Amino acid sequence: MKRIAAESIAEPESGEANFHDENHCRARLSLGFADDAGTTRLIERSHFGPLRVQKPLYPEHPSVCHAIIVHPPGGVVGGDELSISARVGDHAHAFITTPGAAKWYRANGHVSKQDIQLEVGANASLEWLPQETIFFNESRVRLEQSISLAAESTYIGCEILCFGRTASGESFSSGMVSQKTSIRRGGKLIWFEQGSLRGDSAAMKSPLGMAGKTVCATLIAAGKTVPAPLLGNIREDAGNAMNGLGSFGVTQLKSVLVARYLGDSSEIARQVMTRVWQRLRPELLQRDAAVPRIWNT
DSSP states (O other), rough: OOOOEEEEEEEOOOOOSSSSTTTTEEEEEEEEEEEEEEEEEEEEEEESSOOOOOOOOOOTTTSSEEEEEEEEEEETTTTTTTEEEEEEOTTOEEEEESSEEEOOOOOOOOOEEEEEEEEEEETTTTEEEOOOOOEEEEEEEEEEEEEOOOOEEEEEEEEEEEEGGGGTTTTOOOOOEEEEEEEETTTEEEEEEEEETTSGGGGTTTTTTTTOOSEEEEEEESSOOOOHHHHHHHHHHHHHTTTTTSSEEEETTTTEEEEEEEOOOOHHHHHHHHHHHHHHHHHSSSSSSOOGGGOOO
């Protein structure tokens, strides 16, 4: 039996009579994916406020459902709150990205928040690969991400963070960005990291922090252990992409692989992380990694 995708507008929770509250925007998006005889279908896309997925896409194969999350305002201002959840059912495969860079504007005395909850069923796969995030000077942002994996599932997630609009001559000299990421498999914590950066702190210049750089990127893959020769290939690819402009490292910790870039170019960061993904995807998901067209627009 075929499942029919359902789209709904969620009712406001208590205290949310309107998603605009004193010029602050609260938005939620809930996605559900399920396997239907070898085709991954988007069976749920309920939303409240300005977060959308317009329609499922199948640019590579019916078994892989691509979803593009759209935030119509184009940026997040101080006090806004975004909440995104995605559930990938057993044997399904979802690929989630965004149409362009996310922009977090100055705080205006308020903290902006984003909460992401991802759940991947047994023998299922989720690729969470949004485009870069830009933090404007004087922004105050709190980001939290929680991933729950079932047995034999695979997760590949990447984020590229840009501190300040360097192309416009702006530095991130004031503001705050905090992050918390956790990954659990079968309820057991297999990865956890958290941190906070202030624009006026020593960490922006410290070799233990941003080392004076403006762009950092992290790719985390949870699945089977990657062979050592492949790690060497990843390092070589990253080195070729950077051409001496930035630093890169990749580490395999049991079933979790972590790759990081630090530099001053979001374009180089994207090239580096794309090459890492292109090496990992065939190994972890047995699929070639063709760059989505939306990344080139």
